[in-house]
Structure formats: structure tokens, C-alpha cells
């Protein structure tokens with residue numbers, strides 16, 4: 470990949486590939502929890518073109534932006550490779566909406582947590598069940614907690630390994646890779662959305678605000694979101 474070599478990213482991409490290949494050899498079946506964010510474009514490209522043994526899924530919470538659905542379709546077409554779309558349990562979702570209303574998550578922290586549990590956390594647990602490891606696009610510079618992460622660590626909460634091959638990548642390198650490989654990405658990133666989840670709970674940021682504010686400050690008038698299910 471001459472375009473990556475020119476940017477000095479070839480070695481970094483090769484290291485990410487090597488980490489994934491080693492995790493496959495050591496731990497068995499791996500699945501990538503694809504958040505469809507910027508880091509996900511890099512990992513999708515590496516996995517879809519070089520590591521067909523790794524399965525991929527993405528969670529459709531039912532509240533995603535249309536831009537996210539369009540991106541998912543572009544990825545499916547580009548790679549001719551299925552990214553399994555996982556949905557919340559329909560009956561649980563119906564009960565949730567009957568209890569708290571269609572936008573109940575705006576009204577309390579408990580309502581938000583319950584909404585995230587049904588729309589994100591439960592589908593994530595279902596999607597990784599039976600695998601030996603799951604893959605994330607976390608990067609060290611995203612937050613203090615992520616700075617201390619290991620490339621491969623035991624995820625005691627879910628009972629399998631967690632593999633993070635992009636830990637050492639900077640945000641600039643992620644975007645260099647996307648541009649060099651002419652990858653599709655969510656156009657909302659061009660409108661100051663650093664990570665893109667559910668539409669009601671995602672906002673653009675001011676340039677001075679860190680994408681992952683480690684102080685835990687909550688964005689104004691927007692719900693707190695829970696459930697780290699990828700790199701978003």
C-alpha cells in the first residue's frame with residue numbers, strides 16, 4: 470500500500486494486523502464490535518481485506534442517524550462482506566417504550582441507563598456470546614482510562630479477551646489512513662461530531678472540548694450514555 474508507506478502508516482497498519490492475527494492464533498474466535506466511528510473505518514478495512522476469519526457486527530439501537538445507516542450500506546458494498554447488524558430484543562424494547570415513553574431517556578438517569586441497557590448492552594452481550602475475544606478500536610489518547618489499557622486484556626465482565634489493536638494510533642493517523650485509503654466515513658465527523666452514537670444522545674463539540682472528557686462532564690441537555698460496545 471504505497472499511499473500508507475508515504476505517510477509512514479504502513480508499519481502501524483502492519484502492527485495492528487499482526488496483533489489481530491496473533492490474537493486469533495492464541496485465543497480462537499474473534500468478533501469485532503464495529504461502532505462505525507472513524508477508528509472503525511481503519512479496523513473494518515484491515516479486517517475485511519486481510520482477516521476474513523474475524524466476524525464483525527454493529528448494533529442498530531433503533532435511534533441511529535440516517536448518515537450512519539448510509540455508511541453501513543457503503544461498507545457492505547465496498548467490502549462485499551457482511552457486517553452483521555444486531556438489534557435490541559423487540560419485546561424488551563416494546564416494554565421499555567410502554568413504560569417510559571418513546572423518548573423516556575430524556576427524563577432521568579435511571580431511564581437513560583435502562584434505555585442503554587436494552588438498546589446497547591444486551592444486544593452487545595448477545596453478539597459476543599460464544600466468542601473467545603472481542604475487538605475494539607480504543608486509542609490511548611481518548612481518555613485517562615484508555616491510556617492505561619492493554620492491547621490484549623481479559624474482560625472479566627464479559628468473560629472473554631478484549632483486543633485493542635489501535636491503542637497507539639493518534640487521531641491524526643486514523644484520519645490519514647482514512648484519506649490515504651479513500652475509505653468511506655460518517656459525514657457527521659465533518660460537522661464536529663467526534664463519536665457518533667444514538668442521534669438523541671450525540672452532539673457536536675466545541676473545538677476546545679476533548680472528545681472524551683475524562684472529568685465526566687455531561688453535555689448540556691443531552692443524556693448520559695452507557696455501555697462501551699466498540700470505539701464510539
Ligand code: SF4
Pocket residue numbers: 530532574580581582584585586588589666667669670692693694695
Ligand atoms: S444512547 Fe440514548 S437513545 Fe441510545 S440507548 Fe442510550 S439513552 Fe437510549
